[in-house]
Amino acid sequence: MSNWQDGYVEGNCIKIHYYRTGDGDKPPVVLAHGFSDDGLCWTPVAKALEADYDVIMVDARGHGLSEAPESGYDPLTQAGDLRAVIEALELYRPAVIGHSMGAATTLVLAGTYPEVPGAIVLEDPPAWWMPGSASGFDPNWQMRMREWIRSLKSKTREQLIEECRQQNPSWPEEELGPWADSKLRLSEKVLNRADPPGIDWEKTARAVRCPALLVTGDNDKGAIVSPEQAEALRSLVPHLWVVHVPGTGHNIRREGFEPFISAVRGFLQRWTESR
Template sequence: MAWNNGYIHIDQEKLFKEIMTHWTSAYIHSNNIRIHYTRTGGNKPPVILLHGLMTSGLCWTLLARALENEYDVIMPDSRGHGLSDVPETGYQYADLANDVVGLIRSLKLKAPVLIGHSMGGMTAAVVASLNPTLLSRVILADPSFISPALQLEVYQSDVASQHKKILSWSLKEVMADASKRHPTRPAALIEIFSHARLQTSMQAFEVLRPPNPDFRELIQSITVPGLLLYGDRGVVSADIAKELEGLNPGLLTAAVPNAGHSLHMDQPEHFARLVKDFLSC
């Protein structure tokens, strides 16, 4: 069963003039580390947004602003990212999932929705698989569902060494490079992502060490309603999405046209509408 609908308009430039004027920034302690999070607040149903590698909770700002009138949006920084602690070890998906469970319990969140992109999508799938009673729904945005061969290829690539090089750059240099690669994104959004890149530790790249959890087994074991979103130039292909839909009758899938791996950034209005429609049905 495919899931598709219309759009929600987001005035990005106006959004960033008012960004975070009433959001809170705080920490919880979980698994012997401090985890930082940003929260929109209010007595509303909770939604947790899990970011990908080399980003941070605030990189979900566009979606958070689209949801905050109806939901209490919580945006944690994964360990080794943003303002969270950087332990020497503990960067496998089981560790990241345990951190999310600790966040839910520390904040006493009642049946939150979990939304994750890339690394955060795989983490969300692990949480939903192992702790179904904690969640109400889960949304996976182009999660890192890749074959063992590709896992090894990514791990042996120069992605970590390139990041190490970038860590020696200034914020201005990182922003200039990002602007060249994403010329249509607002400057304020470029700045958020550039800060997040410079806040990403080298330890965080241990999440790339194979093996990843078996994503087919994860999807089969998820019992809460789920939505898988994928782009036409991303990690999850249409064929894989169709296969996963067949493995779990409670999983909806939807393609986001003209989008790559960062589908929530490439098509923010369409992405936000799909999320809101799924949460309201």
């Protein structure tokens, strides 16, 4: 990480922080983290890809070192944030890889601004493309999350690392420090989601034109996307590739790094060869 860049861009009315492994001489890959994580939670992935790609790890608004405005914590606004970073850094049709919240952001980016990403990878996103699913956030969820965030911030970094180690024994040690740091930097403003703008998820998914990969885990281990939901997304995005990583839950790359990165490498290689 010592040679990685560390900077900000002004875009979409906020200051957005990012880390970057390269200087623009390799195909760009933008990484969008999940809720409560931040850019450096992608460190193992960035290290695995930096020899072949210019990797940009973005801190979402309210996360990491990015600005935490009072509002805008919805997939459409966050997609605008990613678009602003891509334009400010003059990245030409990068691949965008997102996890969970970041995967929802990535899907909306590709469906709303189809000219921006060159390819997308979705790591266990919320399946909001399903009929009847809701992307809103209820007050009970907000209350529970507020208590959770405050409980995290009452602990030391070392306590958080040990807690994460006990709760996630399959995670590599390299994951624990960035996870703990991200929780200590998290703003409670990320919970300001009472009235997110409506998104037509079916229409958005159908508008995706770039190569797309969905990576899924096991539902009985905590993964969100079921086989039926994966097929439903493929019906909306016919060119979607789906890779299942058995033995993993919601944090697929943390629990099955080698099969995850192998699938991503193969997908990115096909993408770069077609650029």
